[in-house]
Amino acid sequence: MKTTKKLLVCILTFALLFSIAISSFAAEKPEELRILYATVEAGSEAILSVVDDYEAETGIKVTVDTFPYNSLQEKVFSELTQKSDYYDLICVDTPWVPQIVQHLEPMTKYIKKGKNSELLQLDDFITKVFLDTDVFDVDAPYKQPPAMDKVDVDKITDAGFDIIGLPIQSNVLTVSYRKDLFENPKYQAEFKEKFGRELTIPETMEEYLDIAKFFTRDTDGDGEIDLYGTTLMAKRHESVMCDFKSFLSTFGGRLFDENMKPVLNNEKGQQALKYYGDWINKYKVTPPGTLTYSWDEVATVYGSGKVAMAMNYHDMKLEPNVNGKEGYFMFPGKEINGKINRGPHFGSWGLSISKYSKNKDAAYDLAVWLTSAKNQEKYLKYKQHVTRQSAYEAAKSIDDPLTREYYAVMGESLKVGVGRPRITTYNRVSETIQIAVNDYLVGRKSLEEALDEAANKIEKIMERAGYYN
Amino acid sequence: MEMKIGSKSNKIKYYFLVPALTVLIFMTIVPLIFSLGVSFTNYSPTRIGSWSFIGFENFIRTFTDSEIGTSFINNVIFVVVSVTIEFVLGMVIALLLNRKIRGISFIRTMFLLPMMVTPVAVGLMWRWLLNTDYGLLNYFIEQVFGITSINWLGSYSLAMPSIILVDIWKWTPFMILSLLAGLQSLSQEPIEAARIDGASNWQIFRYVTLPRLKNIIFVILLIRTIDCLTRSFDVVWTLTNGGPGLSTELLSLRIYRLAFKFWETGYASAVSWLYLLLVIFITTRFISYLYKQEF
Numbered sequence: 001m002k003t004t005k006k007l008l009v010c011i012l013t014f015a016l017l018f019s020i021a022i023s024s025f026a027a028e029k030p031e032e033l034r035i036l037y038a039t040v041e042a043g044s045e046a047i048l049s050v051v052d053d054y055e056a057e058t059g060i061k062v063t064v065d066t067f068p069y070n071s072l073q074e075k076v077f078s079e080l081t082q083k084s085d086y087y088d089l090i091c092v093d094t095p096w097v098p099q100i101v102q103h104l105e106p107m108t109k110y111i112k113k114g115k116n117s118e119l120l121q122l123d124d125f126i127t128k129v130f131l132d133t134d135v136f137d138v139d140a141p142y143k144q145p146p147a148m149d150k151v152d153v154d155k156i157t158d159a160g161f162d163i164i165g166l167p168i169q170s171n172v173l174t175v176s177y178r179k180d181l182f183e184n185p186k187y188q189a190e191f192k193e194k195f196g197r198e199l200t201i202p203e204t205m206e207e208y209l210d211i212a213k214f215f216t217r218d219t220d221g222d223g224e225i226d227l228y229g230t231t232l233m234a235k236r237h238e239s240v241m242c243d244f245k246s247f248l249s250t251f252g253g254r255l256f257d258e259n260m261k262p263v264l265n266n267e268k269g270q271q272a273l274k275y276y277g278d279w280i281n282k283y284k285v286t287p288p289g290t291l292t293y294s295w296d297e298v299a300t301v302y303g304s305g306k307v308a309m310a311m312n313y314h315d316m317k318l319e320p321n322v323n324g325k326e327g328y329f330m331f332p333g334k335e336i337n338g339k340i341n342r343g344p345h346f347g348s349w350g351l352s353i354s355k356y357s358k359n360k361d362a363a364y365d366l367a368v369w370l371t372s373a374k375n376q377e378k379y380l381k382y383k384q385h386v387t388r389q390s391a392y393e394a395a396k397s398i399d400d401p402l403t404r405e406y407y408a409v410m411g412e413s414l415k416v417g418v419g420r421p422r423i424t425t426y427n428r429v430s431e432t433i434q435i436a437v438n439d440y441l442v443g444r445k446s447l448e449e450a451l452d453e454a455a456n457k458i459e460k461i462m463e464r465a466g467y468y469n
Numbered sequence: 470m471e472m473k474i475g476s477k478s479n480k481i482k483y484y485f486l487v488p489a490l491t492v493l494i495f496m497t498i499v500p501l502i503f504s505l506g507v508s509f510t511n512y513s514p515t516r517i518g519s520w521s522f523i524g525f526e527n528f529i530r531t532f533t534d535s536e537i538g539t540s541f542i543n544n545v546i547f548v549v550v551s552v553t554i555e556f557v558l559g560m561v562i563a564l565l566l567n568r569k570i571r572g573i574s575f576i577r578t579m580f581l582l583p584m585m586v587t588p589v590a591v592g593l594m595w596r597w598l599l600n601t602d603y604g605l606l607n608y609f610i611e612q613v614f615g616i617t618s619i620n621w622l623g624s625y626s627l628a629m630p631s632i633i634l635v636d637i638w639k640w641t642p643f644m645i646l647s648l649l650a651g652l653q654s655l656s657q658e659p660i661e662a663a664r665i666d667g668a669s670n671w672q673i674f675r676y677v678t679l680p681r682l683k684n685i686i687f688v689i690l691l692i693r694t695i696d697c698l699t700r701s702f703d704v705v706w707t708l709t710n711g712g713p714g715l716s717t718e719l720l721s722l723r724i725y726r727l728a729f730k731f732w733e734t735g736y737a738s739a740v741s742w743l744y745l746l747l748v749i750f751i752t753t754r755f756i757s758y759l760y761k762q763e764f
Binding site for chain 2: 073074077080081099100102103224234235236237287288289290291292297300301304306424425427428431434435438439441442444
């Protein structure tokens with residue numbers, strides 16, 4: 001009896017081990033791949049629309065879990081730091097990369113193997129977007145990749161950099177405006193009389209401000225202003241950091257110098273912040289609640305028709321009852337030495353393979369497929385902020401003129417966009433700047449005080465993180 | 470023989486505790502000790518394999534960190550003002566309701582509603598109610614008083630009062646219900662005796678009712694104080710995210726940010742430990758103070 005039992009146990013154990021071995025061999029082609037993705041910020045609708053095709057093509061089921069921005073960041077960080085193998089592909093926002101780059105599987109070796117090269121077509125990606133999103137020195141993530149006209153893998157690896165993902169979405173600051181107001185002959189005549197020039201799309205900050213002042217008015221004659229010139233996103237939120245950075249870059253300033261010392265408090269930084277604050281406090285061309293606005297509120301306010309121009313990272317729509325007409329143009333620049341300098345904030349999303357995924361090969365194939373030219377063309381239907389030149393070419397033949405206009409503006413803006421600094425302490429630095437800008441806007445601190453204090457704090461943050469060793 | 474059985478069953482009862490203790494040890498004690506250990510390091514989960522012991526540096530840093538200081542002061546203001554107003558309001562309403570009113574159970578249910586709403590939903594709802602440009606509150610204020618565009622959540626002076634207002638809206642019902650339950654459990658004889666002796670309503674409340682409510686008052690103040698100190702997170706997070714500037718940053722938000730936004734786990738653990746000690750200190754002092762008080 002005892003021997004039979006022993007035998008039975010042995011057989012069962014062997015069967016168990018055998019089935020485990022079989023299943024690990026079978027991992028070559030997994031049954032399912034899981035993606036951790038952003039709900040709105042990286043356009044999940046477009047991705048969800050094609051994943052069924054992938055299952056039909058390959059037999060691999062693709063599950064996409066989407067989260068709104070704040071929860072996604074926590075989810076991504078906790079999944080990776082817990083070394084969880086649940087997700088194979090992870091959607092990564094650029095400012096997170098320096099902190100999590102060690103948890104991402106570099107794609108360079110897969111690319112160099114020449115796998116899927118006909119779908120990959122690296123040189124079709126917008127070079128700037130590709131380099132900013134997914135080319136990093138894993139050991140020194142603060143380093144900027146070498147300049148190049150087209151994405152060149154050898155040049156990237158020769159300089160000691162790795163490709164850590166493939167860009168899937170590129171967000172850049174653009175302006176949505178009320179075309180119906182701009183085309184109104186009454187306003188056109190009035191504007192010409194007041195400013196001596198036509199009411200056209202502004203190229204510079206000064207022109208933009210003129211138009212904003214012009215449209216800030218009481219339209220129904222009840223003695224209260226009901227139309228404002230523009231929006232800003234001044235809430236203590238990542239949005240105000242991006243706003244300030246856009247103004248700073250446009251004024252020719254920077255957050256850090258080559259030695260990673262903060263220089264946002266220099267003359268250019270002061271000019272930029274003063275200009276930003278003047279729109280809210282001096283000229284009052286923004287709605288009164290601007291200090292509580294982030295990207296969501298701006299979309300609502302523009303939608304209600306209460307502002308003539310509004311800045312955001314996607315195309316905004318007017319509510320049907322406004323009876324207006326939308327249009328888009330680039331974030332204005334500033335004339336520096338006879339040339340218009342532009343610096344709209346841009347930040348993009350990449351698809352990266354988790355280092356802890358058990359299906360890295362399959363995950364790589366899926367990432368290539370999802371970012372391929374043929375799929376990006378399909379994404380245009382969902383107004384996805386595509387990352388390939390061919391997709392922007394394809395966008396030129398979209399039927400809807402408004403969507404065409406938006407893609408043209410976005411494509412041009414991406415060429416001049418300015419990304420975020422590549423630092424592991426980004427969230428801290430961003431928070432310090434958010435507080436400084438808020439403190440200045442509500443009048444708690446003077447211009448110099450707010451910026452100097454922020455610079456001091458940032459220097460301490462950077463020092464503690466070991467940037468000056 | 471009886472002794473033997475007794476001692477055996479005595480042992481058995483400890484075995485029944487094992488599952489509960491195991492859960493307690495792994496869910497509470499181990500993380501607590503882990504966080505204490507981590508608070509002496511510069512550990513951050515986003516950096517692989519590079520952390521070291523840094524002694525008391527994190528603890529010292531807490532005292533020089535101006536953001537922690539501001540958050541602490543905000544927290545004190547928040548706790549003192551909201552708990553006081555909630556208590557006073559709760560007491561007044563409970564006294565008003567402590568009589569035979571028709572439909573009292575309906576009124577009581579209505580008062581329960583704010584407490585039953587999820588805090589994040591409360592935050593989002595009030596964010597729109599208090600919105601400067603579209604908010605319902607501003608609309609009514611404009612209709613009645615003609616004042617326009619009050620910047621509830623976006624100005625330094627109003628943001629803190631606004632989050633206190635929302636906290637009061639949400640938690641006064643708790644005070645009302647607890648005090649009402651206390652009032653209704655009191656026997657009527659001493660009150661009637663006082664009335665016969667010619668005591669005024671105020672005297673009855675002050676010298677007869679209030680002293681007998683002492684225990685319940687003490688419990689609810691304690692619960693709300695600890696709650697306010699440690700758990701006021703979701704509403705503030707959704708309403709203002711600690712802004713504008715640092716004007717509504719509470720310590721719970723600050724610690725969360727340090728741990729899960731900046732990923733400075735070591736430092737966040739140190740701040741949490743100091744905060745825990747502070748909360749323990751405040752509550753024990755509070756308990757002994759209240760017990761000594763003659764009402």
